[in-house]
Amino acid sequence: MQKLLLIILIVLGLSITGKPQYITNVLEYNPAPGQLINEAPWGTPSAAQSIIGGIDGHLSLGAWGGYVVFEFASAVENNPDNPYGIDFTIFGNPMPDWSEPGIVWVMKDENNNGLPDDLWYQLAGSDYHFSNTIRNYEVTYTNPDQDSAVDVPWNDNLGNSGYILANSIHTQPYYPLADSFPNISTTSYQLNGTRIQPEVDSTSFMVKVLQRGFGYADNQLKRTEPWTTPDNPYTTEIENSGGDGFDISWAVDELGNSVVLDEIHFIKVQNGMLADGSWLGEISTEISGAVDVSPNTNISGVNQMVVIRDLPPIIREEYIELEAMAFENGLLLSSENIVWSTTSTGASIDEENVLHLTQSGTIEITATMESNPEISAMATATVELSNSINSFNLKDRLQLYPNPAKEYFIIEDNGLLEIRNQLGQIIIKEHTNKNDRINISHLTNGIYLVSLNGRTVKLIKQ
Template identity: 45%
Template sequence: MQIKKLLWLTVILAAFFSCKKDENGPDDVTIALSFEKDTVIGLNASVTITAIPSGNAQITHQWKVNDSIYATTAALVFRAPGAGVYMITYTGKIAERSYTHFLKVTVAPRIRPVTGSSSRFINKIFTYAPAPGQFINESAGTADGAATIIGGRSGLVSLGAYGGYIVFGFDHSVVNKAGADLALYGNPLPAPRAWSEPGIVMVSQDINENGLPDDPWYELAGSEYSKPAVTIRNYRIVYYNPKATAGVTWKDNQGRNGAVEINAAHNHSYYPSFAANQDSLVFEGTLLPSTFTLQDGIYVNQPFAWGYADNYATDAQKDPYATNTYNAFDLSWAVNEDGNPVVLPAIDFVKVYTGQNEKGYNIMGEVSTEISGASDLNMK
């Protein structure tokens, strides 16, 4: 029996080694990619990936991008339709055998670098859309007034009552680094005559690289953001033009109504005369709770701890306003519309809007965020 087993093994081995393989035949061909490491490209750039066989063979190629067939050629030229992460799967078939490779391509919008001529201050106003207010239609409440905050910190613009906003940008991208990245200058007052007019700050990156603020916006979540008992998200208000020197009435989506009242120091129309719609204005966003109160015989509007413009912040760690004389913002505070944190490598646009709906009193008037400038804290 042992002899028979040895004879059969000899026959099998002889048959095996007598079969010659073609060194260039399909059995010896493998497929590699021109590069196989995950890569990052710019939004308007393309990446070319080529399937490279180790020999001659009839190969069927298939490239998938996020599970959709993109090409059936040996080379893939991929240009992304937008920023994001794209999973590329290559499958090459030789007869009945398949070779599969996976590659991740991250498409990131371009970060505009700081150059020798860059300024740390605002260089452009994209939109100025104030709500009604006592300074509107005066010098600080016009498009010319808004332009005064470009290039420095000595101008002044009023955003009017709740929702009124301004959108501006810099001549470079503001990069998200460790700590505070953005400074906003206003004119809040400390105690005992505390008068803050907190503005909510939103930021956006130029994802489509068209130079316009038409990309997703993210709120920089301040100290009041996660307090649903007092802070209202998805707030909406409509102001109605009285078309006279009279209080501007409003209604909101909380079933409330009121008016931005005329005061003697600013006896003129409070509805913006330059607004495209001269019948009504609509604003939406997050509504901060009122901090207006009578304290020791003085009407005051108290500040929040941190995270708002024109706010004499009380948290010396996150926003040391008393030391800096500006409000400091960390781009890492950004959240999406669902309240989830987002990671922004850099931002190109900033939006600030009045966050409280408070008519105040007849001397100080309504609470209306005021901005005198902004700067990139990563630049000295």
């Protein structure tokens, strides 16, 4: 009898574990304002329930910072025997050349109380290490308090402000309504997290936000069953289930240090972009479900990747700083040397990773791992330089030298000098006299904006 019972338990165990493990519970839905919020089927509490039990749901997180927290019936193991090391897959509704990337956070139930009240760890996707990514970012949304769609004001902790723009297609209020979201203040509320800054290409009718390398929800297209067999996140092909696979080993703490987690119990998906998509409305992460991945040591593939930070769709400057990262199993190879190249006429890349341009046209650049030349990435852009660029009147331009500079530069005039980084933050502000030496030895290498008396010029720090 005991032997028979053991056999029955084993069979039942196999049948239970053999079924896909989908989301079983949505613990919190806290959207940012957006065109789909307060409207079925994407932006209501019932929409949050639609992602339970499968991958055909429909949930919008609204603008930057909006998030959802969910769990599976059992903990998700960090299992190296999973295909490509992927532990779970999240599905959304992206399109070709249209990503609305959501940042994913995970939590282990350290205190075993069944509640998401321990530490959140971010899964560091491909954009996490770029210099224009903003961590500890905060945005406050203010309720315009109207009965129909109007622009929703926002301001951030860097001194910037703007609006989540209303459109004529979705006419309901975009700020979360109290009857559906009683935990959100009716006057204003603040969201915090990490902001990534992919380029939005609205130069043509088909607005584009290119797919991120890896590590973001609502990024890669859904393909086909079995949903428990993930795609290789380190290639651009969609070969298995599609969607976006995540490895718990990508977890980092608030300082960016790698964190070892054997399993996790809670997952948070949060919109990582604060941007407008023209006629498509604000960039708003949507998800349709998630699934735990099953172990399978027979599935493996490329585990290295190079990711280039987006180029502007149209480049109107003579030079632009390039940035690329190399990864292995989704972890940054900080010591890997990236080799840049271009065959485009009128384009060259110097040893400081600065792209120099002398004529208009289409350019193509390639970034390659020095240690493994088979791993590379390519990016393209349109260059539109002014016809007068070579005969520019120097009297109209702020003069400083040397440029590029290493330790200091000399300015040509008196006045209030401001130096901004690529995030627009003022990092140096001081009164200067003509021919003063401005110390920049403490700045990291890169491109900065130097302003004086209403004139601005780019400075290359080497």
